[in-house]
Amino acid sequence: MGRKLLLEHINVPGIQTFEVYRQKGGYRAVEKALKSMSPDDVVEEVKKSGLRGRGGAGFPTGMKWSFLAKPEGVPRYLVCNGDESEPGTFKDRYLMTHIPHALIEGMIVSSYALGANTSYIYVRGEMMPQIRILEKAIAEAKAAGFLGKDILGTGYDLELYVQPGGGAYICGEETALLESLEGKRGNPRIKPPFPAVAGLYGCPTVVNNVESIAATVPIVNDGGEEYAKIGIERSTGTKLISASGNINKPGVYEIELGVPVEEFIYSDEYCGGIANGKRLKALVAGGSSVPILPANLISTTIKGEPRLMTYESLADGGFQTGTMMGSGGFIVFDEDQCIVRNTWNFTRFYSHESCGQCSPCREGTGWMENVLYNIETGQGSMEDIDLLWDIQRNIEGNTICPLGDAAAWPVAAAIRHFRDEFEWHITHRDESQQRNYGLAHYADPLEYA
Amino acid sequence: MAEEEVKFKVTIDGIPVEVAPGTTILNAARQIGGDIVPPAMCYYSKLEGSGGKCRTCLVKVAKGSEKDPRPMPKLVASCRTTVMDGMEVHNITSPEVIEARRGVVEFLLINHPLDCPVCDQAGECKLQDLSYEHGLEQTRFEFSKRTFERIDIGGKIQLHMNRCILCYRCVYVANQLTDNREHGIIGRGIHSEISTYIEKALDSDFIGNVIDVCPVGALTDRTFRFKNRVWFTKPVNAHRDCPTCSGKVTLWYKGEDVLRVTGRKDEFGEVEEFICDTCRFETKSTADWILEEPAPIDHESVIAANHYYEFNLPPVIQENKKLQLANEEQLARTERLK
Amino acid sequence: MLSIKENQPVEFSSELFAQFGEIVGRYPEGKQKSALLPILHLVQAEYGWLSTDAMDKVAAYLGIKPIEVYEVATFYTMYFLEPRGKYTLEVCRTGPCCLVGAERIMTHIEKKLGVKENEVTPDGLFSWRGVECLAACGYGPVLQIGPEYTFYENLTEESVDQLIETLRNKAQHEA
Numbered sequence: 001m002g003r004k005l006l007l008e009h010i011n012v013p014g015i016q017t018f019e020v021y022r023q024k025g026g027y028r029a030v031e032k033a034l035k036s037m038s039p040d041d042v043v044e045e046v047k048k049s050g051l052r053g054r055g056g057a058g059f060p061t062g063m064k065w066s067f068l069a070k071p072e073g074v075p076r077y078l079v080c081n082g083d084e085s086e087p088g089t090f091k092d093r094y095l096m097t098h099i100p101h102a103l104i105e106g107m108i109v110s111s112y113a114l115g116a117n118t119s120y121i122y123v124r125g126e127m128m129p130q131i132r133i134l135e136k137a138i139a140e141a142k143a144a145g146f147l148g149k150d151i152l153g154t155g156y157d158l159e160l161y162v163q164p165g166g167g168a169y170i171c172g173e174e175t176a177l178l179e180s181l182e183g184k185r186g187n188p189r190i191k192p193p194f195p196a197v198a199g200l201y202g203c204p205t206v207v208n209n210v211e212s213i214a215a216t217v218p219i220v221n222d223g224g225e226e227y228a229k230i231g232i233e234r235s236t237g238t239k240l241i242s243a244s245g246n247i248n249k250p251g252v253y254e255i256e257l258g259v260p261v262e263e264f265i266y267s268d269e270y271c272g273g274i275a276n277g278k279r280l281k282a283l284v285a286g287g288s289s290v291p292i293l294p295a296n297l298i299s300t301t302i303k304g305e306p307r308l309m310t311y312e313s314l315a316d317g318g319f320q321t322g323t324m325m326g327s328g329g330f331i332v333f334d335e336d337q338c339i340v341r342n343t344w345n346f347t348r349f350y351s352h353e354s355c356g357q358c359s360p361c362r363e364g365t366g367w368m369e370n371v372l373y374n375i376e377t378g379q380g381s382m383e384d385i386d387l388l389w390d391i392q393r394n395i396e397g398n399t400i401c402p403l404g405d406a407a408a409w410p411v412a413a414a415i416r417h418f419r420d421e422f423e424w425h426i427t428h429r430d431e432s433q434q435r436n437y438g439l440a441h442y443a444d445p446l447e448y449a
Numbered sequence: 450m451a452e453e454e455v456k457f458k459v460t461i462d463g464i465p466v467e468v469a470p471g472t473t474i475l476n477a478a479r480q481i482g483g484d485i486v487p488p489a490m491c492y493y494s495k496l497e498g499s500g501g502k503c504r505t506c507l508v509k510v511a512k513g514s515e516k517d518p519r520p521m522p523k524l525v526a527s528c529r530t531t532v533m534d535g536m537e538v539h540n541i542t543s544p545e546v547i548e549a550r551r552g553v554v555e556f557l558l559i560n561h562p563l564d565c566p567v568c569d570q571a572g573e574c575k576l577q578d579l580s581y582e583h584g585l586e587q588t589r590f591e592f593s594k595r596t597f598e599r600i601d602i603g604g605k606i607q608l609h610m611n612r613c614i615l616c617y618r619c620v621y622v623a624n625q626l627t628d629n630r631e632h633g634i635i636g637r638g639i640h641s642e643i644s645t646y647i648e649k650a651l652d653s654d655f656i657g658n659v660i661d662v663c664p665v666g667a668l669t670d671r672t673f674r675f676k677n678r679v680w681f682t683k684p685v686n687a688h689r690d691c692p693t694c695s696g697k698v699t700l701w702y703k704g705e706d707v708l709r710v711t712g713r714k715d716e717f718g719e720v721e722e723f724i725c726d727t728c729r730f731e732t733k734s735t736a737d738w739i740l741e742e743p744a745p746i747d748h749e750s751v752i753a754a755n756h757y758y759e760f761n762l763p764p765v766i767q768e769n770k771k772l773q774l775a776n777e778e779q780l781a782r783t784e785r786l787k
Numbered sequence: 788m789l790s791i792k793e794n795q796p797v798e799f800s801s802e803l804f805a806q807f808g809e810i811v812g813r814y815p816e817g818k819q820k821s822a823l824l825p826i827l828h829l830v831q832a833e834y835g836w837l838s839t840d841a842m843d844k845v846a847a848y849l850g851i852k853p854i855e856v857y858e859v860a861t862f863y864t865m866y867f868l869e870p871r872g873k874y875t876l877e878v879c880r881t882g883p884c885c886l887v888g889a890e891r892i893m894t895h896i897e898k899k900l901g902v903k904e905n906e907v908t909p910d911g912l913f914s915w916r917g918v919e920c921l922a923a924c925g926y927g928p929v930l931q932i933g934p935e936y937t938f939y940e941n942l943t944e945e946s947v948d949q950l951i952e953t954l955r956n957k958a959q960h961e962a
Contacts, residue, residue, distance in 0.1 A: 075815070087881045087920040118815075125828060125865045126921055128936035161813040166824045166863025168637070169919065183823035184855075185634070185862040190501035190529045201818055244883040244924035251925045288882055288920075329924070331883050345882045349919050355862075356615065356634075356641035358502050363556035366639040370592045387589055394552030397523045398504055633854040635861040646857035647839050 002256035003230060005218040005238045006211070010098050016133065018140035021101040029220040030108045030146055034154045037220075042113035046216060048224025050236035055081055055172070055209030056287060056327040057402075058311050061216075062224075067196040068114055069204040077205040078116040080107060080213050081177055082123035082130075085169040087288035087349060088329025091240035092210040094252040096123070096130040100137040104160065106213035108146060109220050111158050114206055118159050121210075122177050125164040134162045169353035173401045174207035175199075176355065187357045188401035209327075211240050231257035235310035239328055241270075246334035248272035261285070261307045261314075262299040265332065278334035282418075285314055286326020288346045289406030291413030292339070293323050319413065339421050340432075343414040344372035350407035361404040364395040368411055375422060378429035385422050389415055457534040461485050461508075462542045474527035474538055475506055479717060485540050486717070488550075488579050490557070490664050491616035492528035493719055499621050500528035503614060504553045505579060509546050512537035524549055547583075554583045559590040560639075561665075562611045570666030572679040572751045575718060576614065597642060602632060603650040605671050605730045606660060610642050613667035619643060619659035626723055627653035643667065654693055657729040661712045661720045672730055673701075673709035680751045682708055684744035689737055693725035699744045700735075707733045716747065793869060795838035799848075803833060807848060819849050823859055827866055832934035836867040864918065865933075872907045872914035874954050877931050878942075880917030883924035892928045893917055895944045899951060912958055913951070 004010075014020040021027070033042050047062030068076060080103070084092040096103060103121070111119045123131050138160050141147045149157050163181055165171050171180045175189035178200050199205020215237060219227045228236045235257040244250045247265070249272035255264065264270045265280065274280050283293045301307050302321040307314065311325045333342070351365035368391050374380045388411055396408035415422060425432040456467040461478050462485040468477045476494070478486045487508055492500030500506075506528045510521040515535030524546060527538070540546055558580060565571040597610035615634065620643075623630035631651055635644045645651070651659075659668045682701040689696040701709045710729045712720030732738070746753040773780065799807075807826055814821040823845070830841050842856040860866045867875075878884075878893050893904075896915050900908055907914045923929045926940035930947075932954075939950055 084922045085920055086922075088883050088924050090922045090924050090926075093922050124922070125824070125863070126918075126931060126936055128828075128934075129938065159813075163813075163821075164825050164828055166827070166859070167865035167918075168863050180824065181821060182818070183820035183849075183851075183859065185637075185858055190526065201815060242925060244927065245886045284882075329883075331886070331924070333886065337886060342882050342885070345880075345885055349881050351638060352919055354638040356636070356638040357617075358504050359553055359556045359614065360504055362615070362639055362641070363559055367556075367559060367590065367592075390552075390589075394549065394556070398507060398549050398553065400501060400504075400526075630852055631854055633858045635857055637862045637864075644857075646854065646861070 002254070002259065003238065004254050005227075005230075006095065006102060006214050006240065007099070007252075007254045015099055016097075016101075016137070018101060018137065018144055021099070022144075025221075026101055027105055027141075027144075027146055029217045030105055030112075031152065033109045033112055033220050034152055034156055039113045039115055042109060042216075042220060045219055045224035046113070049215075049219045049227035050224075050231075050234060051212065051215055051219060051227065052235070052311065053209055054211035054215065054239065054327070056086065056289075058325060061208060061212050064196070064208070065114060065206060067194070068206055069197045070115065071204070075118065075203050076114055076116050077200045077203055078107065078111045078114050078119040079174075079177065079181065079200060079205060079207045080119070080121040080210055081172060081174065081207050082121055082127070082210045083165050083169075083172040083177060084127075084210070084327075085124055085172055085353075086327045086329055087346065088242060088244055088284060088331040089287045089327040090242045090244070091252045091328060093127060093130060094242075095210060095214060095240065096127070096134060100130075100133050101141065102214045102217060103134070103210055104137050104141050104147075106216045107160055108141075108151070108158060109216050110206075110208065110213050111160075112156055113216075116206075117157050118161070120161050120163050120181060120200075122163045122165060122171070122181055124171070125166050128164070131162050131164055138162070168355075169349075170355045170401070170403060173403065176401065177207060178205065185355070187355050188403075190400055232308065232310050233312060235312060235325075239309070239325075241309070241328045241330050243271050243330045243332070245330075245332035246275045246278060246337070247332045248275050255309055257308075257310050259309045260299075261309055264309055264330070265298075271330075271332065274332065274334050276334070278336065280332065281335045281337055282333040282339060284323075284329070284331040284333075284410075286324045287329030288331070288349065289402075289409055290324040290326040291319055291322070291409050292333075292417065293413075294417040297321050297417075319409070320416070323413075338376075339414050339418040340372070340376050340425050343411060344369065344376045346410050347372050347407060350403065354403060354407070358400045358404070360395045361399045361407065364391050364404070365407045367391055368395075368407070372411075375425050376432075378425065378433050380422075380426045382423065382426055384426070385415060385419065457532050457536070459532045459534075459536045459538065461538045462540050468532060470531075470534075472532055474508060474510075474525070474530050474532055474536075475500075477532050478527065478538075478540065482716075487527045487540050488575070488582075489528055489717070490575055490579065490614060491618060493618050493621070493662055494717075495719060495723070496618060496621040496625060496662070499616075499618055501526045503557070503616055505550060505557075507546060507549050507553070509539040509543040510536060511539050511543075550583050551585065554579055555585060555589070557614050558584060558588070560594045560611075561614070562594060562596075564612070568609075568612065568666040569669045569674060569679075570612075570663075573718075574666060575664035595639060600648075601671065602645060603652060603656070605657060605726070606651060607669050607671050607674065608643060609667050609669065610644075611667075612665045613643055614665055615641055615643075616664055618662040618664070619668055622658050622662055622723075623651075623653075623656065626655040626658060629653060654725050654727075655723060657726040658712065658720070658723045660729075661714075661723075664718075670709055670729070672733070676708045677703050682752075684746060684752070686713060686741040686744045687738035688741065689728065689732065689739060691725060691728055694728060695722045695724070696728060697722055698724050698728055698738075700738060700740075705735070707735060707738075709733075713744065793838070794840055795834065795836075795870075797830075797834060797838065797841045797844065799830075799833075799844060803829060804848075811849075820851055820855070823849060823851075823856065824863070827856075827860060828934070831866060835873070836870050870907070873912050873958060874914075874932050876913065876915040877918045877921075877933075878915065879919070879921040879923070879927060879929050881920035883920075884927035884929060887927045889917075889928040892930075892942050892944070892947060895947055899948065912955065 009024045051061045052058040168186045170176045171186040176186040180186040195205040301316040316322045347369045351369045354361045356362040392408035392411040395404045487506035490503035507524040508527040514533030632645045700707045810822040811819045846853040846856045928942040
């Protein structure tokens with residue numbers, strides 16, 4: 001059994017309440033940080049921990065914090081990114097639902113470290129129940145003196161608010177999130193300036209994922225060095241993995257980084273193997289935007305080494321034979337699943353969620369969706385595969401924000417590893433329509449195009 | 450001794466230039482001028498916050514600066530990236546940039562109706578120029594294009610959303626030149642559109658400038674609609690004593706008639722000064738204006754073709770009576786110009 | 788293209804205004820536009836959708852231009868710009884849910900309710916639509932129902948039937 005830092009008490013009855021959470025040692029990190037550490041000490045511990053942003057980019061959190069500009073007389077903000085929408089990812093929902101005080105405690109510690117006196121938790125609007133849970137947790141923490149004016153008599157003030165989104169994946173991009181929090185359309189900003197210099201209301205701002213913020217609690221409690229002892233190399237600590245797809249035990253698992261991918265899929269402690277006795281066909285290891293891996297590249301890397309659940313090992317082989325840790329959205333495909341249809345589905349998602357600001361993403365994602373739809377429904381041609389390749393290449397790297405890349409990568413990887421399946425759809429038009437992939441058409445599909 | 454002004458040295462496609470800190474790569478390139486200036490469909494130097502969206506001005510930064518010579522990992526939007534001292538930029542000398550730009554042009558065109566033959570913007574359309582220079586000869590897009598109804602927004606402005614490339618310039622105009630923005634971008638992604646949401650007439654002293662800043666034929670002057678092709682009209686700079694704006698405009702003549710009034714545009718297609726709607730829409734008689742001189746037109750522009758240059762007789766016409774007859778009008782004009 | 792066919796004049800209650808005021812208080816002075824998204828959620832919860840009149844009144848309350856509200860309301864997918872059924876079943880249609888049968892569930896709902904996506908049943912009770920990833924991939928197929936956005940997980944044809952029945956009864960009791 002690996003160590004659990006975030007979900008240790010997840011099964012304790014009543015852990016959602018302040019009382020039980022406190023009994024289980026909750027809010028010790030707030031006491032320790034506010035009473036015995038300077039804000040810079042906290043930043044230092046987070047740096048030492050090697051914690052990397054858990055939202056997808058994997059940027060070292062401590063370094064991000066140290067970039068925060070600190071001009072005199074200008075407020076600084078901490079904004080928590082709870083706009084979890086990356087297909088395959090549902091760990092933040094899980095954390096906020098079952099152990100909301102872990103996030104609140106992390107917010108207090110992190111806000112203190114950054115010198116923020118007002119902080120916001122931006123939660124996607126669809127998670128209205130979680131918003132209510134967090135609001136209740138905030139009220140409880142405030143009543144107990146952990147929020148508000150002069151927290152624990154230390155002179156530190158902090159107000160914490162929950163902000164609902166309105167239904168837009170793009171608001172998971174930090175500058176789009178800030179725009180949304182300012183009451184505008186979620187159009188990502190053109191960078192620079194980065195939020196660390198000019199973020200919310202033009203003030204220096206740090207935006208961190210829910211899990212990253214919650215992870216600061218054990219880091220403050222046990223020290224950054226202790227946290228860094230878990231994991232391998234630059235993949236330190238524990239990570240929440242959202243496991244879904246054709247597995248026996250879908251759900252959220254906290255792993256010590258470094259668990260072999262094979263163990264994660266087949267061990268009863270985690271996914272419990274492929275459902276219905278089927279064989280493994282493919283894996284999307286880090287949320288829909290990371291490259292899909294075919295079965296032969298999942299358990300071992302191209303070099304024949306065991307593939308581990310770490311940032312480095314998952315990325316081993318680059319985009320040719322590797323993938324990314326991303327947000328930890330672990331989607332498992334069994335032998336019945338159709339890669340073409342899934343690629344079309346993901347592309348439809350990105351097209352639907354494109355903000356429409358820059359031309360390659362706005363036009364390119366919709367175009368790819370159309371071409372993929374044609375191939376999937378038996379109307380494609382061989383040239384379409386090359387065309388798709390061209391379109392994704394023209395999108396990648398040329399857009400304002402990473403959504404363009406996120407839309408391009410899955411298409412590129414699907415063609416790279418499953419080109420034969422695309423070709424089969426084109427050469428076997430009728431059969432490709434009759435074959436049951438477990439993905440029945442739900443409405444007259446022609447209507448969609 | 451006065452303190453020397455700090456200047457950054459930048460090279461663009463191998464051409465060095467010294468610019469003030471804070472200058473964008475695009476504006477540094479404009480200081481050099483010529484072919485190495487990246488095209489800009491959404492950036493407009495007079496509109497704050499514009500740019501970064503169309504991605505046609507992408508360039509490669511091969512060397513970040515003297516201090517940090519690392520290249521930038523991705524192509525950058527030259528209109529929104531500021532120069533650093535010692536920066537080396539590749540525009541038309543980078544195959545990567547040329548390819549990316551061709552991709553962007555293709556994206557801009559897939560949903561564009563290509564209705565240039567009936568579009569009032571034809572001849573002064575930035576998208577036309579861009580496609581001519583960077584586009585493919587054939588479309589690879591085999592789907593129905595997204596379409597919108599044509600609408601009149603106000604008595605004087607027509608919106609052809611089909612042609613729009615969503616540069617947002619008109620939104621910035623309304624935000625920055627008028628005190629009541631009534632149109633904006635509604636919808637999302639491929640369904641984004643310029644709209645007032647509910648039927649509403651745009652009404653403000655300066656709203657007509659949306660026509661001048663529109664890089665394509667999405668916002669056109671209703672008072673000029675189908676009156677003439679721009680290359681048959683003759684631009685003349687003029688001014689009047691206007692209580693609202695500078696009154697410095699370009700009048701577009703056909704014979705004796707002023708068919709339309711626009712702001713004066715510089716070599717990059719941007720108006721020098723925004724003009725008011727009275728000047729633009731209400732004062733269309735020569736008597737209203739003090740004429741200055743023919744407006745300078747880039748000799749490569751189609752607008753120049755018919756007016757400032759002699760009709761260059763191809764040898765075949767010199768020998769063929771029938772062709773001479775067919776080109777009578779041009780020949781007569783050439784005679785007059787001599 | 789968006790075409791707005793209906794409008795509905797509204798008068799916000801003093802309770803609603805009080806809630807608006809509480810929300811505006813969360814932001815620094817002069818940044819009241821930040822309250823726009825949460826306020827639109829409240830208005831939609833009250834009236835079921837966002838009519839032009841409602842949006843204009845929100846704009847007036849926040850001291851912003853109506854177009855700024857339209858721009859936002861049309862960007863985010865949670866806001867309804869036309870009347871919907873009392874219960875809108877929003878089924879996740881993204882990859883991971885489809886791996887476990889979301890498309891089958893949508894076909895079933897369409898057949899069961901007898902209306903197409905985004906249409907309203909004749910009794911005005913139900914509408915449905917496919918929505919993008921709801922971040923519950925491990926419990927798919929899933930659907931949610933506003934304005935509380937209650938979640939229904941691991942859907943089967945039977946559980947959907949049951950849900951629709953329960954909602955229908957609930958509506959009858961309320962009527």
